[in-house]
Amino acid sequence: MPQILVRIPRCSLLSTVVWQVSSRTDTRSLHFVLAGTYIIHGIAGDCEAVAESRGVQRIAANGGSVPLSGSIPELAEKAKNCRNCDLWRNATQTVFGEGGSRPRIMFIGEQPGNEEDKEGKPFVGPAGRLLDRLLVEAGVDRKKVYVTNAVKHFKWEPRGKRRIHKKPSAREIDACRPWLDAEIAEIKPAVIVCLGATAAQAILGRTFRVTQHRGEFIESPLAVHVMATVHPSAILRAPDEKTRHEQEREFVRDMGQIAKLKL
Numbered sequence: 710m711p712q713i714l715v716r717i718p719r720c721s722l723l724s725t726v727v728w729q730v731s732s733r734t735d736t737r738s739l740h741f742v743l744a745g746t747y748i749i750h751g752i753a754g755d756c757e758a759v760a761e762s763r764g765v766q767r768i769a770a771n772g773g774s775v776p777l778s779g780s781i782p783e784l785a786e787k788a789k790n791c792r793n794c795d796l797w798r799n800a801t802q803t804v805f806g807e808g809g810s811r812p813r814i815m816f817i818g819e820q821p822g823n824e825e826d827k828e829g830k831p832f833v834g835p836a837g838r839l840l841d842r843l844l845v846e847a848g849v850d851r852k853k854v855y856v857t858n859a860v861k862h863f864k865w866e867p868r869g870k871r872r873i874h875k876k877p878s879a880r881e882i883d884a885c886r887p888w889l890d891a892e893i894a895e896i897k898p899a900v901i902v903c904l905g906a907t908a909a910q911a912i913l914g915r916t917f918r919v920t921q922h923r924g925e926f927i928e929s930p931l932a933v934h935v936m937a938t939v940h941p942s943a944i945l946r947a948p949d950e951k952t953r954h955e956q957e958r959e960f961v962r963d964m965g966q967i968a969k970l971k972l
């Protein structure tokens with residue numbers, strides 16, 4: 710079961726909120742909750758709005774907070790002002806996830822790149838174009854796909870006039886994590902595909918190695934089917950044409966398993 714860290718800012722009457730609190734396995738209706746920080750395993754869907762109106766927030770490992778729930782457009786709107794880490798300072802804008810009207814498959818990348826940062830949309834640059842082409846080849850229905858990133862701001866360093874991608878730190882990934890959790894809670898994907906090590910380690914733990922387990926379905930509380938594979942950017946960096954074709958074939962083979970699922 711996923712664990713959500715929440716903060717209740719003041720003693721709250723939460724009579725309709727059903728919590729599975731901490732290690733207790735019973736689902737209980739708590740009538741009055743003391744202000745404080747709780748680990749919970751979920752809130753019954755229709756009770757989220759009540760909890761939110763009482764100021765309950767998800768909190769990140771670094772203490773930053775995000776709303777407990779919301780539709781994707783609502784979350785995206787609130788994420789525009791996220792200051793949970795410092796990456797917003799050098800980025801053009803927050804790049805939130807987006808995708809099909811009733812998505813069943815969530816792809817998680819690392820962070821927006823240069824083009825995504827300027828356009829404000831995920832996977833619209835070279836890696837996104839390659840992803841789109843390989844999904845078509847694999848037979849994955851793009852209408853069922855929601856794309857997002859582990860980190861919602863572009864982290865970069867200057868090299869001459871260019872902005873060069875810089876890997877986000879564990880702290881920055883942790884700071885952004887509640888947004889990802891909120892997206893997962895809202896979309897409830899049947900399938901999560903982690904693209905590359907950053908997403909895989911955010912979702913499957915820091916010891917997970919894409920090189921050892923790519924294309925395998927991994928048990929996770931977050932979705933029925935969870936898989937990690939290489940990031941399309943890594944394919945774009947292949948040293949020669951032959952290697953790139955080989956890597957594309959392997960990626961399509963991984964995605965073929967997703968295409969076969971009954972979703």
Ligand code: URA
Pocket residue numbers: 817818819820821822825830831832833834836837858942
């Ligand atoms: N790489 C990512 O991980 N995400 C994007 O949105 C674009 C490139």
